[in-house]
Amino acid sequence: MTLPLCPPAVFICDPFGHARQGLYAVLGAFLPEPIPTVALTVLAIALVLTTVAVVVMSQVWAERRIIAFMQGRLGPNRVGPAGLLQSLADVVKLLMKEIIIPTQADRIPFQLAPLMVLVPSLLIWVVLPWGPGLMVTDLNIGVLFILATGAIPTIGILAAGWASGNKYSLLGGMRVAAQLISYEIPMAIIVLVPVLLAGTMSLQGIIDAQSDIWFVLALPVGPIALFLFLVAGIAEVNRSPFDLAEAESEIIGGFHTEYSGMAFALFFLAEYANAFAVSAIASTLFLGGWLGPILPPFVWFFLKAYLVFFVLIWIRGTLPRLRYDQFMASAWKVALPIALVTVGLTAVQITLHAIPGGAGIQ
Amino acid sequence: MPSELPPLYPIGLQHGLVLGAALFAVGMAGALTKRNAIAILMAIEVMLNGVMVTFVTFARHIPGIDLGGQIFAMFVLTVAAAEAAVGVAIIITVYRLRRTISVDQADTLRG
């Protein structure tokens, strides 16, 4: 049973590709060579940034509505139909608020910190493939690029915690740093499972390798790897139940206690952009990314990413926050050994050709 | 205009080597002048980065070694990680015993 793919020649199946070709033809007719390429790259970046903003607003709305539904509340429902414009109203409110810099703060690091957190989380979007060939750039080290950019915000969060000159901020910052480092290791190891299965670190290559079977179905390692990836991913983006860094009932707001207005909004934006990036990466590495019948590839990409994000919301609405020592112990004593065993098992299976869809050994 | 030859690589071997030497020298100046033990560790990291730049430059420009330079840079990185871990552990222990991490005051072994 194979349903037909959406043929790329049809406009609605690949609107961005068609727009790119059309624009390139128009611009190329008037301007010498480097200008059209550069202009289109700038356009692509602008499109991605706009998408991030829209996606984050939709996420915040969806999260508040869904959590409210799970808790028998209504959630935002006043601004616009079904409260859809509530996020927009919140953005306007945050934009107009004053950014207060505490007198105890170390001014320059205090102001740099939100940028050090936000910029890497936007950089990750550069390599996310929305469709065949539809990404800003297809790095051959894509997976490693994601891990590396994901490591930079740790510094920004520590800087925010330290520069605020507030002991709760400092505690929050140290908690995040410990947490991010601890969960980065199982994350980096578990990501090797799809890399081994596909035999490449390019995200596009990983999706191509899943055209027969999604890696989540590559039994038995696929489901374990996806589960572990999601756990580590939630920890990496500080979402409940692993939001010990912000834990408002324990350490006020953690590292962003002293931030207000737009500076706070940047942290907030980075957090949700990261949450969506984790969802999109999980769907790319394990759920076939943009692969899917009938519907256009970019629709599949967003559909799957939002589906994974819904699971994140669900987990947030269901599970209580972990205690700090349990949380760290689970990273080193549970997640890390499972990740190592899973990767070892994957390698053995690929060597024995005993895995469906395994293409690692050429 | 059809593309004839790929454009040539503009950075020469000497450029990379001078950058590596400069980083090494800056790091060395830091390691010799700072008193805070953690700052000295950081300066040593800068020195190691200079070494890595040198290795990678050689890997780029001297053909026939099959990226041996990059592999050695990875070994440098490994050693840097080990050094930082042990270094910070020692500094924390010294701080616990003497309430300072200034290398001038950790002089118990001075004769």
Add this chain to the structure above:
Amino acid sequence: MLIPEGALIAVTFYVLGVLAIAGGVGLILARRIFHSALFLVLTLVSVAGVFVILGADFLAAVQVLVYVGAITVLLLFGIMLTPQTVQLPDIASPGQAISGALVAAALFVVTVAVVATTAWPRAAPLPLADQPTTNTIAFNLFNTYVLPFEIASILLLVAMIGAIVIAREE
């Protein structure tokens, strides 16, 4: 081409090189140890950029992942666990500072002189296009360099155990 690609790469190299060195200088001159750490991050990221220009994309990503993501965070932990109640001027006594700077400068001059006077094997100019390096690195790492690789693994294990034993509170 309006701007030759080679010129862009050269300019990027110089900018990144200057940033890397500026980070190192800032590290020395910064009064607060935390600022030194942020300058160190600047140096490390710039060096990663230099690696990309030198065709070492895999190594650049590893540099960011390990240096920025792990080593710097470790150093920051060290800073936060050793709060200095009195902010000492961090530079050593003037005599030591000047002699240290002189020694470093002399080393730099000697190195540059050696680089300038050595007759390097003059290979043909390299093409700009870069090959993916990951496969080559992996293959050589597990063939030619498998012994150093194993020794590095043991070194990491020893360092890990050593760090835990030293830093542990009885």
